[in-house]
Amino acid sequence: MARRRKRKTGPVKGLFLEAFRAGGGYYDFSLLFIVLLLVGVGLIMVYSTSYYSAVRFKGDSMYYLKRQGVLAFAGIIAMIFVSRVDYKILLKRVKNTTVRMPSLLLALSIVLQFYVLINGVDFNGAKRWISLGPLGTFQPSDFAKVAVIIYVAYMIHINPRALDRVGGFVRIMIPVMIDVALIAKENVSTAIVITLILGGMCFIASRNKKYFLFFILLGVLAVVAIFLFGEGFRMARFNSWKNVESDENAFQTLQGLYAIASGGLMGRGLGQSTQKLGYVPEAQNDWIFSIICEELGLVGACVIILAFLILLWRVFQIAVNSRELFGGMICVGVLVHVASQVLLNVAVVTNSIPATGVALPFISYGGTSVAMMLIEMGLALSVSYRIGTEQEGAVG
Amino acid sequence: MKTYHRRSILMGFLACCILTFFLIGRLYYLMIGRAEYYGVKVREVQERERSIKAARGKILDANGVELASNKSVSTISVIYNQVKQPEKVIDVLSKELELDREEVAKKVKKRSSREKIKANVDKTIADRIRNMQLEGVMVDEDYRRYYPYSTLASKVIGFTGSDNQGIIGLEVTYEDILRGKDGVIYTLTNAQGVEIKNTAEHRKEPIPGNDLQISIDLNMQMYAQQAAWKVRQEKQAKSVRIIMMNPNNGEIYAMVNEPEFDLNDPFTLVETDDANASTKQNETDKANSMTEQNETDKENTLTQQNETDNTKVMTEKEKNEKRNAMWRNSCISDTYEPGSTFKIITATAALSEHKVTVKDTFFCGGSRRVENRTIRCHKTSGHGAETFREGFMNSCNPVFMEVGERTGVANMFKWYKNLGLFEKTGVDVPGEASSIFHKQENVKAVELATMSFGQSIQITPLQLLRAVASVVNGGTLVTPHFGVRVISEKENRIKNLSYEEKSAKLDEETQSTMKELLEAVVAEGGGNKAYIEGYRIGGKTATSEKLPRGTGKYISSFLGIAPIDDPKVMALILIDEPQGVYYGGTIAAPVIRQVFENILPYMGIELAFKE
Known part of the structure; x- marks a missing residue:
């Protein structure tokens, strides 16, 4: 994007820009800005939604905000660091071995996932976290998303034509699905998101899209099978979705709907939500969007959705302008990841689909999630940074 | 990135956009379209x-x-x-x-x-x-x-x-x-x-x-209630009813249904039967120690109590029936055979139709033969020769049978109607009973004869009072009532309640004759026990044998009016099933005298004359 580089800047900003221009590419400040905006909004909303339960259960109104703030800050530092590093080092071999970084990351992710199943920390009946002692907890499934994005991008990078055949897709798929299966044991939502990342990346990379029909059909059948023959728990979710107002298991969804409907056009005003006062359980988590609707109204909710769309647009721009496939596919992975989580989250909160716990990127409470998401943004920025001066913007 | 990659990514991005807009549409539907629907629900949840x-x-x-x-x-x-x-x-x-x-x-x-x-x-x-x-x-x-x-x-x-x-x-x-x-x-x-x-x-x-201000006067009600209580004790009567009314406008000063019950504890049965006294004691004690306000709980405990005491177990249904009986306002809800007090109606009809004058003479031989039946007078030896005036004073049945016969069925029914006996009085308490009369076409000589002295008909005490009121108040059929005015403290507004009044179509001569006859009953006749020195009191006694006949159960009653020349108050007493002496003139009239003795001065009614 030559246009952008030639823009005149003030002396201070100029210096700042020069520092980042060292890579020779352009730095996507629009993306950076929109990410920082979302993280900022996220912190404000986490504070607003968690205030009540923080005071009630933790005795400190800033309890959740502090934890989220620390990890968000760390995530931003990590993002900037990652963005300054050439992402192509990921393609290098690990010293003294033939193993390359992406495979190592995926292997590490599988190991961590094994570990968490055996020795995880149990919250609300799900073993999803690894205790880091005084540093808090770490959710390896968030790490898995990044690992899978890098791994799949790498696999596509080394053999772009492999995906033109089913066999190539299956070869990429198998190690990822091992990870997915382990995650699905405790966290179906994340498993779905990772499957979407894998499928989305491969679909975009493949020239032959026909066989994906088969896999989509397979996926649909799997979902139907889960609902028909699966555990009572899944079936109950489906029933809750259909009978949200009468089903007693649909409490959270119904309270979320109450919150959304209370918002109106302009909302009740920041901090004025009533539904967060214990009605929507753990309002700062997956259902944070319902409180955003209540406090900021339809307008506020649309602004946030629009911000996500702009973010996706920027990532899309970086992807299509990327010089080479690895960087481009990383961006595709990031795009699919963010898009699927935003869409799933909003769809669940508005009861458009049966409930499944997906965090709203950058905004929902959850330190690992935000940090990992920021690292992914760092990767996208890094890709943008390496887009050479000679790069011609093919798609504008 | 190859071109086909770019195209694929664009497709993916556009798919995201479409889904996003679908979700925004969904949000619009929820936040604007369903806002009202959920708004109501959320209030139910959030608001106390x-x-x-x-x-x-x-x-x-x-x-x-x-x-x-x-x-x-x-x-x-x-x-x-x-x-x-x-x-x-x-x-x-x-x-x-x-x-x-x-x-x-x-x-x-x-x-x-x-x-x-x-x-x-x-x-x-x-x-x-x-x-x-x-x-x-x-x-x-x-x-x-x-x-x-x-x-x-x-x-x-x-x-x-x-x-x-x-x-x-x-x-x-x-x-x-x-x-x-x-x-x-x-x-x-x-x-x-x-x-x-x-x-x-x-x-x-x-x-x-x-x-709501009502016409009941606390003092008059208390006098009446006390008198009723006393006579009920003395006569071991089943119940005693007293109604006092202003004949001129229908305002009821007092209405007693002894035994009364405690309004502050209306669910506790007041037993009239001595055999059940112990049960009553149990219940009262239990009720007093009841801390739970819940009525059903109370019931359960009561039932248990009764069971453990091996006393009579009352089912819930029986209890409800007993309660309803206890709450029943018999003055209004029950009909009875008025007996001799109804002769006022017969006399009024006959006088109005000019079928009889006070001076007409009759002969009572102790009974009168109507068709193939012999109907006796209460005085079996007979009153002998007597004028209509004397017959009224003596409450002689044969006289009234003859007077009824002279007046005829059509005229009698006409006056029953004029005096409002076919309709409810319109009193402002619920549960008023309707009177029971033979169908006019079924009334033959025997029925006419018995009706003439107040048998084979059923009216409520209040209906009788209302009919007699019209005879003595100048011919107006009033609506007996309690409610006088509605006082709205907040709006500082007083609204007087009005009631229907209609003419009983009585001529003045009949009215004055009737007053004279009624006064004669108290002054010289069977109602002399209601006489109070210095007051001109009118009245009529009655002793009606309850159905079925021959069980020795009577209703003794007396209807008194004071002062008869300018009626200010009328009172009717009914003593139900008195033990011992049961003549209305002997036991009912003195009660009204006692009540009048107290309330006439209270009402500011001056002595008419001094002896």
Whole structure:
């Protein structure tokens, strides 16, 4: 994007820009800005939604905000660091071995996932976290998303034509699905998101899209099978979705709907939500969007959705302008990841689909999630940074 | 990136955009389209309605004395989530409210948003509990209907149920006037049911009910009630009824149905049977020690109590029947054969139709043969030769049989109608009974003869009083009533109630003749025991044998009017099933005399003459 580089800047900003221009590419400040905006909004909303339960259960109104703030800050530092590093080092071999970084990351992710199943920390009946002692907890499934994005991008990078055949897709798929299966044991939502990342990346990379029909059909059948023959728990979710107002298991969804409907056009005003006062359980988590609707109204909710769309647009721009496939596919992975989580989250909160716990990127409470998401943004920025001066913007 | 990659990514991005717009549409639907629908639901969830009880209107007697008013009571409840020291709360509440500790503990520990511990708690106890400021204990002000004179005119005034709604009597008739409109405070609460401070609460102020002033005069009612109680004791009667009415406008000064019941405790049966005295004792004791206000609980305990005592077990149905009987206002809801007092009607009809004059002579041989039946006079030896005037004074049946015969069925029925005997009086308490007459075409000589002296017909005491009132008040058929005016304290407005009046189509001559005859009964005839020196009192006695005949059960009655030349008050007494002497002239007339002796001076009616 030559246009952008030639823009005149003030002396201070100029210096700042020069520092980042060292890579020779352009730095996507629009993306950076929109990410920082979302993280900022996220912190404000986490504070607003968690205030009540923080005071009630933790005795400190800033309890959740502090934890989220620390990890968000760390995530931003990590993002900037990652963005300054050439992402192509990921393609290098690990010293003294033939193993390359992406495979190592995926292997590490599988190991961590094994570990968490055996020795995880149990919250609300799900073993999803690894205790880091005084540093808090770490959710390896968030790490898995990044690992899978890098791994799949790498696999596509080394053999772009492999995906033109089913066999190539299956070869990429198998190690990822091992990870997915382990995650699905405790966290179906994340498993779905990772499957979407894998499928989305491969679909975009493949020239032959026909066989994906088969896999989509397979996926649909799997979902139907889960609902028909699966555990009572899944079936109950489906029933809750259909009978949200009468089903007693649909409490959270119904309270979320109450919150959304209370918002109106302009909302009740920041901090004025009533539904967060214990009605929507753990309002700062997956259902944070319902409180955003209540406090900021339809307008506020649309602004946030629009911000996500702009973010996706920027990532899309970086992807299509990327010089080479690895960087481009990383961006595709990031795009699919963010898009699927935003869409799933909003769809669940508005009861458009049966409930499944997906965090709203950058905004929902959850330190690992935000940090990992920021690292992914760092990767996208890094890709943008390496887009050479000679790069011609093919798609504008 | 190859071109096909770019195209694929663009497709993916566009797919995201489409899905995003679908979700925005969904949000629009929820936040704008369904806002109202969910708005109502969310209020149900978030808002706590605290009702502010409206005071029910008072019922005042003719002089403004409160006959029914409100007592400030409190409802004590606990909010589970706010209770910090459950053990202390249980201790305090069970001690102060004199409740079983187990019961209180169960309620305090029950996970509910609000659990009622006890209603109708006395204000002093409630204040004591409130001052302890126990967390999670709510003390809500409420009103409870209170009747300062407990048994006074109980069946007329009536009482209210737990929801402060009238159950019988005037409390029912004037429900709409007396009932206030409860106010509401809506406050936002969090999920734990704790009210959120500093949020706008909207409230609707309560509107107190209007007061009702009735024609019952506390003093006159008390005199009458006392007299009725006394004669019932003396005569071991089943019941004694007294109605006192202003004949000129139908205002009822007193209406007694002895035995009355306690309006402040209307569900406890008042036993009339001595055999059940012990049961009654049990019930009363139990009821007094009852701490639970819940009526069904009370019932259960009562039943258990009875079972353990091996006394008669009353089923719920039997009990309800007994209660309904106890609450029944017999003056209005029950018909009876009026007997000789009904001769006033026969005489009025005959005089109006000029079928008889006071000087017409008759002969009573102790009975009269009508068709193939011999109908006897109460004086079996016969009254001999007598004028109509004497026949009226003697209450001679053969005279009236003949007078009835002369008047004829059509004329008799015409006057029954004119005197309002075919219609309800229109009195403003619920449950008025209709009179029972033969069909006109079925009335043959025998029926006519018996009807002439008040048999083979059934009317309510109030119907009789109303008919006679029209004879002595100048010919106006009034509507007997209690409600006089509605006083709206809030709007500072008084509304007088009006009642229908119509003409009984009586000529003056008949009226004056009738007054003369009625006075003669008291002055010289069978009603002389109602005579009060210095007052001109009219009246008529009656002794009606109850159906079926021959059981020795009578209703002794007397109808008195004072002063007869300018009637200000009329009184009717019915003594149901007296033991021993049962003649109306002997036992009923003296009661009315006693009552009149007290109330005539009270009413400011001066002595007509001094002897």
